Amino acid sequence: MxxxxxxxxxxxxxxxxxxxxxxxxxxxxxxxxxxxxxxxxxxxxxxxxxxxxxxxxxxxxxxxxxxxxxxxxxxxxxxxxxxxxxxxxxxTDYAAMEVYALTERPLSKFLIASAKADIQASSLTALLKPAWAILYALRYVLHRHGDGAKLAKKFADKCINNAGDLVVNASELLRSSQPSPSRDALSQLLGLHQEYMRAIPEASLHGIRGHDIAPIIIRFLKLKNELADPKVVEHLMRQSVELIDLDDQPMFQQLKSRIAN
Structure with missing residues (x-):
């Protein structure tokens, strides 16, 4: 492999x-x-x-x-x-390996055992998917049409306010990107973003970038100390994934079939 x-x-x-x-x-x-x-x-x-x-x-x-x-x-x-x-x-069945940790059983384990959060896994993904999807499409727009521009490092702060409310806005995220686009470029990028957003399935784990998962969860759950580190959260979420969470996924079924043969 x-x-x-x-x-x-x-x-x-x-x-x-x-x-x-x-x-x-x-x-x-x-x-x-x-x-x-x-x-x-x-x-x-x-x-x-x-x-x-x-x-x-x-x-x-x-x-x-x-x-x-x-x-x-x-x-x-x-x-x-x-x-x-x-x-x-x-x-992979989703955009990145990390997304398998967002399926219900491993995410529930992470929320209970690591984050000590009182929220259902399905509720969390339903609440945060719009932010992840907007970021996913924005990153693609900047990657293909942004002349090297990158989202701000503290993008999660612009997606969720201090009260824990989702306030993600594509225009604001683009304005805070580095370098910031001109007015004409901003309008063009927003138009492309709307077009790409229509291609992302709403009720699924598609359209989520792996490394956007942890920062948004940290911000939303207000995690502190070592749990405020995205690398730590990513590691703990991966550790929550077990065989039962992967064996029914199409890619892993293909993989096992190839190995068995």
């Missing part, structure tokens, strides 16, 4: 071990050298995701017996821009 990063590789190693499966998982940059010219033919960016995709596409010409190699990527922005496909390439 070749994946984008070491965290994903470690998670898959745990998954295989729990199932008694003899398979290995590696971060692409720990195992493979993929030239940039190969990446540029199949992906818009020279990055880890692109290197995994390029490896999957290139390996189809090697005549390997299936399924000796499996490449796994985050679905990322595939809602808006479907990425390359290949026989050995699997994509």
């Amino acid at each position: 070749i994946v984008e990063g070491r965290d994903d590789a470690s998670w898959l190693k745990w998954y295989f071990a729990e199932h008694g499966i003899d398979a290995k998982a590696f971060s692409v940059d720990d195992r493979v050298t993929v030239p940039g010219d190969l990446v540029s033919t199949v992906h818009t960016e020279i990055n880890a995701r692109g290197r995994v995709i390029a490896l999957a596409v290139e390996s189809e010409m090697w005549g390997l017996p299936q399924p000796s190699l499996t490449c796994i990527i985050d679905s990322d922005f595939d809602i808006f821009e479907p990425s390359q496909t290949a026989v050995s390439l699997l994509k």
Whole structure:
């Protein structure tokens, strides 16, 4: 198994071990050298995701017996821009591995055991999905049309006020991005954002960027001390995921099928 990063590789190693499966998982940059010219033919960016995709596409010409190699990527922005496909390439069911932790059982475990929060998992995701979706579409707009502009680091503060109310506003988030867009650029970006928002399913976990999950939860639940650190919250949420939460997910079913064969 070749994946984008070491965290994903470690998670898959745990998954295989729990199932008694003899398979290995590696971060692409720990195992493979993929030239940039190969990446540029199949992906818009020279990055880890692109290197995994390029490896999957290139390996189809090697005549390997299936399924000796499996490449796994985050679905990322595939809602808006479907990425390359290949026989050995699997994509997460949601935008990122972290989103599996938002399914009801693991999120409930995190809320009760770690956050000590008195709110149902389904209620939390229903409340916060609009903020996550707006951020997801905004990040794509800036990524593709923003000339290098990035959302402000404290974006969660602009999504949820001190009273815990959702006040997320695409225009305000864009105005606070760095560098801030001109009036004409702002109008154009907002128009694109509205268009992309229509492509995001409302009642699902699609349209949520993995690293936006923790900052919004921290802000909404007013978590303190070490729980105010997004990396800590991400780790605890991953630790809440168990086999029962993954085995019925389509990508993991595909993965087990490939390994079984």
